[in-house]
Amino acid sequence: MSVSLGPLSLALGHLLVLLAFVLALLVGGLLGRRYRQPVAGQVADIAWGAILLARIGFVIAYWPHYRDQPWGVIDIRDGGFDVVWGLTGAAITTAYKLWRQPAVRRPLTLAAGAGLLFWSFTAGTVALIERQARGLPALSLPTLSEASVPLSGLAQGQPMVINLWATWCPPCVREMPVLAEAQQRYPEIRFVFVNQGEPPETIRRFLQNHGLRLEHVLLDTRGELARAVGSHGLPTTLFYNARGQQVASHMGALSQATLARGLERLRPATP
Template identity: 60%
Template sequence: MLSFSLGPLSLSIGHLLLITAFALALLVGGVLGRRYQLPVAGSVADIFLATMICARLGFVIGYFEHYRHDLFGILDIRDGGFDVIWGLAGAVGFTAFLLWRRKLVRRPLAIASITGLLFWGGTAGTIALIEQQARGIPPVTLTALNGDTIAVNQIAQGQPMVINLWATWCPPCIREMPVLDVAQNRYPGVTFVFANQREQAETIRAFLDKQNLKLNNLYRDSQADLARAVGSQGLPTTLFYNAKGQLMDTHMGELSNATLAKGLKKIIPGQP
């Protein structure tokens, strides 16, 4: 499963695990804080904030060329650009700093922080192991706007492939389309596939005309079979497959040039 849906709210599994780990650390910190009569929850929140800042900073530094001409984009975290290693380093470093400076809360804060970290690491690792067993391209058939059908695994013909699940009513899908439109021409060695979810051909054509888009490999996933097969509960969702048909990365939410480059780096040999 790539994402989780609760009513109109959809979250990637990665984000859901992170929020759950933070909530668990807050809960443990609150319980221990009452026991020791000490304010612990605030310190846990400080650690979470420092983690997010470091993770974002690390990602921006790594892909700064894509933000150079759009400095406002650095603050636009809707693209989901975070670096896990930088985030972990920030969490460990700032936790160590707080444990050193705030001696009174040292024990409960350490317990709360370790609880959240172990939960996140354990669940994320388990999910990663499970996903490794099902990383191939799903045996799903898509329909072209003219009515022709094709199996997803026959589209790329041995090339790396990027599959974008989208819909015309989805605002982040609309915002990211220019990025993907440019990319499909910039990377001729990658097959970009646009799988529209549950919409009629007339609706899609009208959208393309209005947005002045020419999308290659545009298909209808009329019953959302592909979305179900990959475990996507929200849009947009982008899947990155290497030339062997193995799923190497996923991204739920709006793509920026930087987050697209991150995914392409995992499927294009030698991509800087």
């Protein structure tokens, strides 16, 4: 789900996009020397075009969640991007560059194609593997009262959202009101807050100081759940359907919009 690079943790999807961009730069650099037409700038422009349109597409799709907080449109820390719109942005920017600069057509086409092929293959492979092994971990964790409960017992046939968090994590603190509100708004979904490695008194003090009333708070003192789901960064939010299958995940602070996207995937598929 995520990869740790020293002090930095990246969601696997973001890492694959970054590697695809680096590969496109490398291929562009090699071919640019061969054809004497540097294309690094054009590759960077394509990446920016993809990012910009991916964000615009996501905001349009979830505009009701941004209407009351328009500043959130530019707060990309929530990770709200639309893949289809992003690919469209990359295609439009590439076509424009090829039209306006015929001399770079061959190296730029090959560089952009290499990045796209790498991303398509790796992202598709990862998605296939995750689809085949995404069950709810068979773990029991203690509550704040130290009574141990199994995760499967909390689900009780309901969709479940599991949030891995800690009181020292600023993005966790920033997203907590969003999750606390959703807990009240969607009683048909079980929200579970799994603290990573902190004692009960620290958690109680945090909840009291922030005026939060969370119904299902569990303690993962040894990081068992984080290891089981492959999470190397906080916050991490997992979305499980009523059959206990993971259908989505999100690394980083959730906004109302990115939470709404995750909750949409909990709905049963229509025949």
